[in-house]
Amino acid sequence: xxxxxxxxxxxxxxxxxxxxxxxxxxxxxxxxxxxxxxxxxxxxxxxxxxxxxxxxxxxxxxxxxxxxxxxxxxxxxxxxxxxxxxxxxxxxxxxxxxxxxxxxxxxxxxxxxxxxxxxxxxxxxxxxxxxxxxxxxxxxxxxxxxxxxxxxxxxxxxxxxxxxxxxxxxxxxxxxxxxxxxxxxxxxxxxxxxxxxxxxxxxxxxxxxxxxxxxxxxxxxxxxxxxxxxxxxxxxxxxxxxxxxxxxxxxxxxxxxxxxxxxxxxxxxxxxxxxxxxxxxxxxxxxxxxxxxxxxxxxxxxxxxxxxxxxxxxxxxxxxxxxxxxxxxxxxxxxxxxxxxxxxxxxxxxxxxxxxxxxxxxxxxxxxxxxxxxxxxxxxxxxxxxxxxxxxxxxxxxxxxxxxxxxxxxxxxxxxxxxxxxxxxxxxxxxxxxxxxxxxxxxxxxxxxxxxxxxxxxxxxxxxxxxxxxx
Numbered sequence: 001x002x003x004x005x006x007x008x009x010x011x012x013x014x015x016x017x018x019x020x021x022x023x024x025x026x027x028x029x030x031x032x033x034x035x036x037x038x039x040x041x042x043x044x045x046x047x048x049x050x051x052x053x054x055x056x057x058x059x060x061x062x063x064x065x066x067x068x069x070x071x072x073x074x075x076x077x078x079x080x081x082x083x084x085x086x087x088x089x090x091x092x093x094x095x096x097x098x099x100x101x102x103x104x105x106x107x108x109x110x111x112x113x114x115x116x117x118x119x120x121x122x123x124x125x126x127x128x129x130x131x132x133x134x135x136x137x138x139x140x141x142x143x144x145x146x147x148x149x150x151x152x153x154x155x156x157x158x159x160x161x162x163x164x165x166x167x168x169x170x171x172x173x174x175x176x177x178x179x180x181x182x183x184x185x186x187x188x189x190x191x192x193x194x195x196x197x198x199x200x201x202x203x204x205x206x207x208x209x210x211x212x213x214x215x216x217x218x219x220x221x222x223x224x225x226x227x228x229x230x231x232x233x234x235x236x237x238x239x240x241x242x243x244x245x246x247x248x249x250x251x252x253x254x255x256x257x258x259x260x261x262x263x264x265x266x267x268x269x270x271x272x273x274x275x276x277x278x279x280x281x282x283x284x285x286x287x288x289x290x291x292x293x294x295x296x297x298x299x300x301x302x303x304x305x306x307x308x309x310x311x312x313x314x315x316x317x318x319x320x321x322x323x324x325x326x327x328x329x330x331x332x333x334x335x336x337x338x339x340x341x342x343x344x345x346x347x348x349x350x351x352x353x354x355x356x357x358x359x360x361x362x363x364x365x366x367x368x369x370x371x372x373x374x375x376x377x378x379x380x381x382x383x384x385x386x387x388x389x390x391x392x393x394x395x396x397x398x399x400x401x402x403x404x405x406x407x408x409x410x411x412x413x414x415x416x417x418x419x420x421x422x423x424x425x426x427x428x429x430x431x432x433x434x435x436x437x438x439x440x441x442x443x444x445x446x447x448x449x450x451x452x453x454x455x456x457x458x459x460x461x462x463x464x465x466x467x468x469x470x471x
Contacts, residue, residue, distance in 0.1 A: 036070030041078025060145035067098035077108035165446030166213035175219035180368040213257040252280035292347035326355035332381030334372035400456035
């Protein structure tokens with residue numbers, strides 16, 4: 001698998017474009033049913049790609065990571081921000097130039113007219129998570145292969161685009177919020193929670209296949225089950241509510257790391273913190289606060305104010321001192337004054353968040369915030385971004401320095417010519433820091449080892465392997 005991404009640590013959000021070219025290709029000549037696949041966007045989009053690829057492989061199609069030897073190319077697009085739209089349109093053009101037969105799916109599918117106007121030769125355009133429709137389009141243009149179940153085996157956990165030892169587990173589609181800077185509901189619809197039995201079944205299959213870390217994702221993870229009024233279903237013969245807390249309780253029984261992303265700060269999030277203290281799920285919360293000033297949050301149609309958020313953070317840390325909080329913020333939102341930005345800096349100083357991403361406000365076609373007055377000039381936004389990140393860099397450096405001398409369980413992600421690279425519970429893949437074990441080669445990806453931290457910078461730490469006391 002090849003991943004090409006622009007992800008400077010601490011400066012971007014999770015929803016940046018990520019280009020993933022699907023692997024599992026062979027060197028044999030094509031029989032006329034080989035599909036090239038490019039996945040763009042956030043982990044939620046990656047899960048959509050995995051589902052499409054799983055169905056393609058189930059039907060006997062070959063999947064290649066090259067345009068040249070594909071009989072058709074599918075581009076799963078992202079349309080969250082303007083840069084993602086541009087990335088998607090450029091990738092479609094690249095695929096057309098290299099191959100000529102291209103199907104488009106994903107978030108940008110809602111802008112079908114724009115896609116077709118720029119690239120009139122695309123074979124078809126479908127919306128996000130329209131799995132069946134994508135397969136129908138494939139069948140129209142590439143003959144469905146004669147399926148041989150003995151030759152075309154697909155693992156029961158499906159095709160994954162992540163390394164074997166971690167996987168994204170999507171629990172719902174869509175979102176009920178109407179944040180003025182976001183157009184996700186218009187692309188993916190309102191909240192649509194997956195049946196809890198389906199989610200837990202997928203989790204179990206992933207763990208059985210060797211996954212050591214489940215990354216729970218959705219557009220609004222803490223709203224899980226709201227759309228079905230938290231109805232009770234059954235899993236493994238026992239009743240389970242379609243609710244975030246019960247989902248976490250059940251996932252904890254799988255015996256692997258469980259990490260929560262995209263958590264909207266509802267009051268019931270307080271009930272999740274004791275699960276972290278008890279070691280049932282990782283003491284890690286990804287909560288996009290977006291801002292601290294009450295007026296700006298109201299313009300964004302986001303809840304809360306800095307005082308209430310700080311009170312909750314203090315309460316969470318009192319219950320679970322090891323809690324790590326990741327968040328994202330927007331600077332330069334329309335109408336943001338210098339005083340309101342200074343309030344955001346004050347919040348950042350007091351909150352002492354562990355992992356922080358920030359981006360300048362960018363008008364997205366169709367977003368309500370575009371109509372707000374007093375847009376902040378580009379040079380002012382850039383200045384505020386730099387000041388914000390300078391402060392957070394110092395906070396991050398101080399917090400990581402405090403880790404020196406302590407021991408943590410590390411999940412190994414890779415082993416290269418310089419040694420091993422892994423992550424602690426504090427670090428989500430791709431977006432957070434890394435733990436470097438220089439000259440350590442006696443480990444494999446997916447191993448979990450105890451490490452003592454010996455050095456740190458603003459983003460990453462270095463450590464040495466220590467013996468487990470149980471060994």
